[in-house]
Amino acid sequence: MDKTKRTRLETAGWRVGDAPDFLELTAEEAAFVELKLALADYLRDIRVQHGWTQTYVARVLGSSQSRVAKMEAADASVSVDLLVKSLLTLGVSRKQVGQVIARAA
Amino acid sequence: MDKTKRTRLETAGWRVGDAPDFLELTAEEAAFVELKLALADYLRDIRVQHGWTQTYVARVLGSSQSRVAKMEAADASVSVDLLVKSLLTLGVSRKQVGQVIARAA
DNA sequence: CGATGATATGTCCGATACGACATATGCGTC
DNA sequence: GACGCATATGTCGTATCGGACATATCATCG
Numbered sequence: 001m002d003k004t005k006r007t008r009l010e011t012a013g014w015r016v017g018d019a020p021d022f023l024e025l026t027a028e029e030a031a032f033v034e035l036k037l038a039l040a041d042y043l044r045d046i047r048v049q050h051g052w053t054q055t056y057v058a059r060v061l062g063s064s065q066s067r068v069a070k071m072e073a074a075d076a077s078v079s080v081d082l083l084v085k086s087l088l089t090l091g092v093s094r095k096q097v098g099q100v101i102a103r104a105a
Numbered sequence: 106m107d108k109t110k111r112t113r114l115e116t117a118g119w120r121v122g123d124a125p126d127f128l129e130l131t132a133e134e135a136a137f138v139e140l141k142l143a144l145a146d147y148l149r150d151i152r153v154q155h156g157w158t159q160t161y162v163a164r165v166l167g168s169s170q171s172r173v174a175k176m177e178a179a180d181a182s183v184s185v186d187l188l189v190k191s192l193l194t195l196g197v198s199r200k201q202v203g204q205v206i207a208r209a210a
Numbered sequence: 211c212g213a214t215g216a217t218a219t220g221t222c223c224g225a226t227a228c229g230a231c232a233t234a235t236g237c238g239t240c
Numbered sequence: 241g242a243c244g245c246a247t248a249t250g251t252c253g254t255a256t257c258g259g260a261c262a263t264a265t266c267a268t269c270g
Binding site: 158 | 217219227
């Protein structure tokens with residue numbers, strides 16, 4: 001299993017088993033987490049591409065800098081709802097959102 | 106505005122203005138609701154295609170019949186998280202989920 | 211018309227998500 | 241090193257979500 005991805009998952013609040021890696025996550029859970037990571041990464045891409053700070057994005061979204069940081073980290077406390085709503089608010093189309101999700105794992 | 110769609114939105118717990126239709130929903134809100142409706146419809150399609158009852162699906166998901174009904178109705182009390190998790194659990198791939206979302210409104 | 215099975219609607223309450231704030235870490239620049 | 245700015249992490253109170261249950265609506269069949 002990829003080291004950095006593992007770290008991200010653990011950091012995001014998921015317990016990953018020692019040796020058997022993903023064996024503690026069901027296939028659906030794993031797919032769900034990866035889907036979330038994809039959205040989170042995309043959110044950061046959008047922000048960085050525009051040269052925006054997390055604080056600025058937070059203001060646009062009516063949220064806080066810490067929440068934006070957690071979104072980009074795909075923290076366990078952020079929902080897909082929040083990620084999708086945020087992307088839409090930042091001008092990403094529904095179609096683009098779908099493409100990000102559909103992109104092969 | 107389409108009559109049945111309007112009814113679905115209202116039923117789903119959204120307040121839609123009288124004459125100006127969508128004017129009370131921002132563009133992002135509208136896109137978000139439609140995205141949710143797409144997932145909800147797809148969930149129903151999957152279920153019906155397999156000849157499953159809501160009760161059966163509820164058991165598979167570890168939920169209740171009423172929740173499944175609300176999911177398919179895109180009720181305001183169901184999140185995109187729940188819809189996505191449910192679809193994945195029912196065997197739909199992440200890619201398929203993305204395609205459903207990306208499908209042009 | 212019952213009666214049965216499927217779906218829809220309404221409410222409750224325990225669980226979780228979210229915004230907020232404080233604080234920590236990092237990283238240039240002086 | 242110290243300052244300023246961006247990002248990360250931890251926690252709290254409240255709002256929303258979700259499973260459960262009750263009940264309602266609606267077919268279909270006898």
